[in-house]
Each structure stands twice: as C-alpha cells, then as structure tokens.
Amino acid sequence: xxxxxxxxxxxxxxxxxxxxxxxxxxxxxxxxxxxxxxxxxxxxxxxxxxxxxxxxxxxxxxxxxxxxxxxxxxxxxxxxxxxxxxxxxxxxxxxxxxxxxxxxxxxxxxxxxxxxxxxxxxxxxxxxxxxxxxxxxxxxxxxxxxxxxxxxxxxxxxxxxxxxxxxxxxxxxxxxxxxxxxxxxxxxxxxxxxxxxxxxxxxxxxxxxxxxxxxxxxxxxxxxxxxxxxxxxxxxxxxxxxxxxxxxxxxxxxxxxxxxxxxxxxxxxxxxxxxxxxxxxxxxxxxxxxxxxxxxxxxxxxxxxxxxxxxxxxxxxxxxxxxxxxxxxxxxxxxxxxxxxxxxxxxxxxxxxxxxxxxxx
Amino acid sequence: xxxxxxxxxxxxxxxxxxxxxxxxxxxxxxxxxxxxxxxxxxxxxxxxxxxxxxxxxxxxxxxxxxxxxxxxxxxxxxxxxxxxxxxxxxxxxxxxxxxxxxxxxxxxxxxxxxxxxxxxxxxxxxxxxxxxxxxxxxxxxxxxxxxxxxxxxxxxxxxxxxxxxxxxxxxxxxxxxxxxxxxxxxxxxxxxxxxxxxxxxxxxxxxxxxxxxxxxxxxxxxxxxxxxxxxxxxxxxxxxxxxxxxxxxxxxxxxxxxxxxxxxxxxxxxxxxxxxxxxxxxxxxxxxxxxxxxxxxxxxxxxxxxxxxxxxxxxxxxxxxxxxxxxxxxxxxxxxxxxxxxxxxxxxxxxxxxxxxxxxx
Numbered sequence: 001x002x003x004x005x006x007x008x009x010x011x012x013x014x015x016x017x018x019x020x021x022x023x024x025x026x027x028x029x030x031x032x033x034x035x036x037x038x039x040x041x042x043x044x045x046x047x048x049x050x051x052x053x054x055x056x057x058x059x060x061x062x063x064x065x066x067x068x069x070x071x072x073x074x075x076x077x078x079x080x081x082x083x084x085x086x087x088x089x090x091x092x093x094x095x096x097x098x099x100x101x102x103x104x105x106x107x108x109x110x111x112x113x114x115x116x117x118x119x120x121x122x123x124x125x126x127x128x129x130x131x132x133x134x135x136x137x138x139x140x141x142x143x144x145x146x147x148x149x150x151x152x153x154x155x156x157x158x159x160x161x162x163x164x165x166x167x168x169x170x171x172x173x174x175x176x177x178x179x180x181x182x183x184x185x186x187x188x189x190x191x192x193x194x195x196x197x198x199x200x201x202x203x204x205x206x207x208x209x210x211x212x213x214x215x216x217x218x219x220x221x222x223x224x225x226x227x228x229x230x231x232x233x234x235x236x237x238x239x240x241x242x243x244x245x246x247x248x249x250x251x252x253x254x255x256x257x258x259x260x261x262x263x264x265x266x267x268x269x270x271x272x273x274x275x276x277x278x279x280x281x282x283x284x285x286x287x288x289x290x291x292x293x294x295x296x297x298x299x300x301x302x303x304x305x306x307x308x309x310x311x312x313x314x315x316x317x318x319x320x321x322x323x324x325x326x327x328x329x330x331x332x333x334x335x336x337x338x339x340x341x342x343x344x345x346x347x348x349x350x351x352x353x354x355x356x357x358x359x360x361x
Numbered sequence: 362x363x364x365x366x367x368x369x370x371x372x373x374x375x376x377x378x379x380x381x382x383x384x385x386x387x388x389x390x391x392x393x394x395x396x397x398x399x400x401x402x403x404x405x406x407x408x409x410x411x412x413x414x415x416x417x418x419x420x421x422x423x424x425x426x427x428x429x430x431x432x433x434x435x436x437x438x439x440x441x442x443x444x445x446x447x448x449x450x451x452x453x454x455x456x457x458x459x460x461x462x463x464x465x466x467x468x469x470x471x472x473x474x475x476x477x478x479x480x481x482x483x484x485x486x487x488x489x490x491x492x493x494x495x496x497x498x499x500x501x502x503x504x505x506x507x508x509x510x511x512x513x514x515x516x517x518x519x520x521x522x523x524x525x526x527x528x529x530x531x532x533x534x535x536x537x538x539x540x541x542x543x544x545x546x547x548x549x550x551x552x553x554x555x556x557x558x559x560x561x562x563x564x565x566x567x568x569x570x571x572x573x574x575x576x577x578x579x580x581x582x583x584x585x586x587x588x589x590x591x592x593x594x595x596x597x598x599x600x601x602x603x604x605x606x607x608x609x610x611x612x613x614x615x616x617x618x619x620x621x622x623x624x625x626x627x628x629x630x631x632x633x634x635x636x637x638x639x640x641x642x643x644x645x646x647x648x649x650x651x652x653x654x655x656x657x658x659x660x661x662x663x664x665x666x667x668x669x670x671x672x673x674x675x676x677x678x679x680x681x682x683x684x685x686x687x688x689x690x691x692x693x694x695x696x697x698x699x700x701x702x703x704x705x706x707x708x709x710x711x712x713x714x715x716x717x718x719x720x721x722x
Contacts, residue, residue: 023384033683034367040371224439240563
C-alpha cells in the first residue's frame with residue numbers, strides 16, 4: 001500500500017494510526033463481533049464509548065465543567081444559522097467580524113435569524129490583514145460576537161483571542177481547533193466541522209457555555225435546539241456514530257502524542273518552514289498575507305508566473321504531494337497543514353518547491 | 362474474526378461484503394493512495410463517485426428524471442422540520458397520518474412550521490391497526506400528506522401506497538426504503554435516514570419531485586433549502602462523504618444480488634418465517650399487530666411470561682443473536698430484518714426461539 005502526503009483543505013488528511021486502527025476494527029469493534037457502524041447508539045457499548053470520547057476531549061482542551069460538549073451534524077454551515085436561532089431572539093442583533101470567506105458566509109446565513117452588525121471587516125483589503133481590534137465597532141447589547149478563528153480559504157488566523165468584554169464570543173474553529181491549547185473560558189461558544197482536525201465530514205463539534213442554553217429563543221423544532229441536544233447527550237436522534245468514533249480515535253492519538261502543547265509546537269515549525277520557503281524564494285512563490293496574522297493551518301500561495309501552475313500541480317502530484325490546488329476564489333496553490341500532516345510531509349513539500357523553482361527559474 | 366447475527370433497529374447490520382470492501386479500501390481508495398474520508402468533496406475522484414452512486418440508485422429504484430436525489434444530513438428527524446419549511450408557507454396546513462411513534466414525531470416537529478392536520482390516527486388503538494384509507498379526513502388544499510411507510514418501533518407497514526389524489530404524498534421510508542420495488546411516481550417526496558437499509562448513520566437520502574422545489578417558502582438560511590441543495594448537487598457545504606461512499610457500496614451490493622425484486626422476495630420469506638414462528642408458538646411469543654399490516658422490517662414481540670425476558674436476552678446474546686431487546690416504549694423484544702440481515706440469521710433466530718420456548722414451557 002502506498003500513501004501520499006495530503007494537503008487537502010478538507011475533508012483532510014487523518015492520522016495514519018487512526019486510519020489503521022479503524023481498519024483493523026471495522027468488522028469487529030470492541031469485542032462486539034460487529035462494526036461500530038452497526039451498533040445502536042442507545043446500546044451500552046456505544047454510550048460508554050461516546051462518554052469516554054467526550055471525557056478525553058475535555059481533558060485535551062481543559063474544558064470547564066460549565067461548558068457542554070455536543071456532537072452535531074450539518075457542517076459548520078448549518079450552525080451559521082442554528083447559532084442565531086439559539087442565541088438570539090427575533091429582532092436581536094449580533095456583531096460579526098469579517099476576515100475572509102467563511103466569516104462572511106456565517107454572517108449571510110445568520111441574516112434570516114438575527115440583525116447582523118458587521119462590526120469590523122477587512123474585505124476592502126481583500127482580507128490580507130486583520131481589522132485591528134481597536135477599530136471594531138462592537139455593540140455592548142449584541143447577542144454575541146462572531147469570529148472565524150482561522151480562515152481556511154484566505155489563510156488568516158487570530159493568534160490572540162480578542163477581548164470583547166461581556167458579550168459572548170462565538171468562534172468558528174473548523175480549521176484550527178485542536179491545533180494548540182486555547183483558553184475555552186474566553187469563549188461563549190466554539191464550533192468546528194470535523195473534517196479538518198477531528199475526523200471525517202458529517203460531524204460538528206460544539207462547546208457551549210451552559211448559561212447560553214437558557215436564553216429565551218423562538219418557536220422551532222426540538223431538533224434545532226441546542227438545549228434539547230444537551231439534555232439528550234447529543235442523541236435527541238441518531239448521531240453520526242462513525243464520525244463520533246473516529247473523533248475519539250483522533251483524540252486518543254493527540255493525547256498519546258503529547259497533547260495540544262506538543263501539537264502547537266509541531267504546527268508552528270511546519271508553518272514556519274513553509275512560509276520561510278515561500279518568502280525565501282526570491283519572489284518565485286508569494287503569500288500576500290500580513291505576516292503576524294498568517295494562518296498556521298492553511299497556506300495559500302501563488303507562483304510569480306501563473307503559466308507554471310499546471311506544471312506545478314502535475315509534478316507535485318507525481319511526487320506524491322496531493323491536493324495543492326488553491327481554492328477557486330483565489331486561484332494559485334494552497335497547502336493545508338493540519339495536525340495529521342506530519343513534518344516529513346512539509347519537508348517533502350518544501351524540497352519539491354525548491355527543486356521546482358530551480359528548474360523553472 | 363467472529364461475527365454475530367445483528368437484529369438492531371438502527372444503526373443496523375450492514376452487508377458483510379460492503380464492510381469487507383470498505384475495510385480493504387480504507388487506507389487507499391480508488392487508486393488515490395489516501396482514504397475516501399481524506400478526499401476533497403470537490404475533487405474529481407469524489408465527484409465521479411458521487412455521480413455514479415446517484416446513477417446506481419436511480420437504476421435500482423427506477424427514479425424518473427423529474428425527481429432529484431439529495432444526500433443530506435441531520436437524520437430523518439431534522440427533515441421532519443425541514444420538509445414543512447420547504448413545502449409549505451407560513452399558515453399553510455398539511456395532513457399527517459399517525460400510525461406509530463415516528464409519524465407522531467414527524468407531526469410534532471413539523472408543528473412550528475405548518476398547521477398540522479391529523480387526518481387519521483390509530484393512536485387510540487395503540488397503533489395495532491392502520492386507520493382504513495376510507496376514514497382519512499384529507500384536506501384537498503393541504504400542502505402535502507405525510508406518512509411513515511414503516512413504523513420502526515410499532516411494527517406496522519403500508520403494504521400498498523395510499524391514494525391521496527393530487528396532494529403530494531410525503532413518506533418517511535427510513536426503515537423500509539430499498540426493501541422492495543416501489544413506484545416513485547406515486548410520491549412527491551421520499552426521505553430516509555441511512556442507518557437501516559442504506560449505510561451508516563449521519564446521512565439522509567431524499568427523492569423529491571422537481572416541481573416541489575419551486576414552491577414559494579419563507580425566509581430561511583440557504584443551507585435549509587432543498588432547492589439550493591439540488592442546485593449544488595447536495596454539496597452546498599461538505600456532505601457526509603463516508604456515508605455517501607458506503608451507501609454506494611450498498612447500492613452495488615443490491616444490484617449484484619438481484620436488485621429490489623430479489624430483495625423483496627427474500628424479505629417476504631424472512632418475515633413470514635419469523636411471524637409463523639411467533640404465531641405457532643402456542644402463545645409463548647406474541648405479536649399484537651393486525652396481520653395484514655405487519656411490518657416486514659421490524660417485528661416486535663413479547664414473551665407470555667415477561668419474567669423470562671432477561672433470560673431470553675442473555676441466552677440469545679450468548680447464541681450470537683445481537684440486539685433483540687425491544688424499544689423501551691413497548692418493552693419485550695424486537696427483531697429488525699433489514700436487507701443486510703440474511704435468511705440464515707432469521708433461521709438461527711427462530712431455531713433459538715423454538716428451543717428457548719421448549720426449554721421454558
């Protein structure tokens with residue numbers, strides 16, 4: 001069996017030991033003589049696993065007891081809508097900080113449910129910088145402040161958690177959750193699609209300060225209410241059991257590899273190596289993002305001569321470097337360096353990039 | 362590796378050849394040298410697979426061209442709400458036929474979005490019969506008529522598609538889809554959680570007559586609009602890629618085993634064998650459902666002496682018969698006989714049941 005180095009933005013690379021274990025256990029999980037996919041989510045075995053997965057995540061992220069953890073469906077996009085449905089009443093407003101494609105999308109999907117106040121935006125600047133905190137026009141009566149902690153397409157990341165006072169901070173962390181330690185207490189709600197740093201697509205992890213579940217809301221089906229999901233341990237209906245299981249394997253892999261502190265250091269080194277290669281290429285490669293807010297997870301870059309794009313993609317694929325094509329909104333290339341992308345992969349990428357530049361300069 | 366006979370109501374048994382293929386391909390799918398879970402859903406390989414899966418389903422079910430097929434998330438429960446959000450305007454009404462737990466739940470989750478008219482119900486009768494078609498109080502101006510074609514908990518099933526005139530018939534087929542041929546043209550919308558007859562949980566299959574997508578609706582996020590999902594081939598955001606893939610393997614398995622006609626005959630024989638065993642037990646076992654509407658998929662039964670329940674469960678598990686415990690709403694036992702449960706499994710079950718009855722009579 002051959003494996004490639006996978007730089008996909010998502011669904012993304014999964015840790016090889018996680019995949020190997022899932023493969024071994026696929027037909028006979030946990031002594032049940034059946035697959036984990038064939039287990040009732042109400043059965044003892046599955047419930048015990050689900051509780052352990054949550055306990056392991058709580059330990060990894062030091063999640064305080066007054067936060068609930070949910071394992072939901074629908075992708076982060078569905079929760080762009082469900083968050084205002086749950087945290088705001090009709091007519092309330094919420095502050096959105098626009099720093100790229102995904103925070104923009106979060107605001108537009110929220111608009112049917114809350115008055116969206118764009119408190120800051122770097123759109124006019126093509127999202128190359130972060131709007132400085134002192135320019136944000138926050139409303140102290142907002143239901144919440146929404147940020148995307150890392151922009152998967154535009155490649156900008158909050159390296160410090162912004163202070164937004166007493167209004168709950170809501171963060172879409174789809175593409176940088178678990179990439180390093182964070183102080184959960186600084187947030188009202190954290191959510192993340194699983195398909196970058198957690199597991200397969202079809203699962204959304206949510207961490208919600210418990211008092212926010214008690215907010216008065218609006219008439220809606222039970223299935224959309226986070227309070228109902230919390231009261232039912234994310235099993236108001238059948239959850240994505242395979243995703244939950246895979247997330248659990250990833251959490252164990254993280255724990256066994258030094259936890260989030262070790263992961264942060266590894267991610268810092270990987271990103272530094274790639275940015276140094278881009279910046280040191282004499283202009284052959286280019287990343288336009290303001291250096292202090294460059295993402296450690298998603299590195300978009302262009303070739304000075306875009307006529308070489310096709311050759312770059314073809315040759316990199318032939319060299320076992322998968323999914324380097326940039327998002328269609330920006331063109332060029334993008335390398336995503338999530339937890340499951342090992343340092344060797346980044347070394348192989350920069351070796352290829354230097355060689356490619358030499359051959360085509 | 363040992364495997365058990367799995368009678369779980371869902372997540373349920375998957376066909377062994379499907380699991381074996383998923384296991385073989387888990388680390389290296391389709392020549393990509395990466396897992397199917399690690400593929401971008403926008404990549405050529407995944408798109409090609411997704412289209413083939415839909416084509417295979419269309420052939421299996423003879424789905425006419427004026428129906429769209431969607432691969433959604435959230436479980437059938439989320440669509441209890443999303444269906445009225447999409448098919449009715451505020452203030453419109455819809456007719457619900459209550460024949461068990463799930464159609465009742467569908468009506469209650471719909472209530473925030475449509476005026477629910479209970480056009481017929483067998484609740485007063487503990488759902489042991491079907492309300493006869495001639496007693497249904499249908500409203501010709503209803504947005505749609507909703508049924509659950511098979512009740513997973515109560516064990517009643519529509520064996521004929523009811524005629525509801527020109528109002529679109531909407532059917533939750535979660536627990537009997539693909540169990541035999543149906544005439545899709547008789548329906549406006551068919552939906553089914555995957556975790557019984559399709560694949561793992563976290564995927565919902567929908568088949569919608571295209572004209573219904575053009576109905577005027579109400580303000581809501583794009584992610585909830587079926588028309589948007591249809592326009593984006595179910596990829597408005599990242600779909601459950603693993604579920605989609607597994608569903609595809611199941612559809613191929615169905616095709617290679619004679620398609621839905623062969624499946625229907627096999628399911629008929631399995632159900633007949635189990636019901637004959639129950640009815641022929643001299644009262645030791647009992648299924649209370651009106652015989653003409655007994656479900657072929659979910660067979661609830663009780664032991665005359667409920668003090669033997671614990672021994673029945675313990676001994677059956679020891680005999681390699683998994684997940685026979687009944688739903689807590691009804692107690693007793695339940696055997697689910699989905700497509701992936703082979704005749705040998707049902708034979709093993711009835712052999713055990715006869716032996717158990719002999720030993721405990």
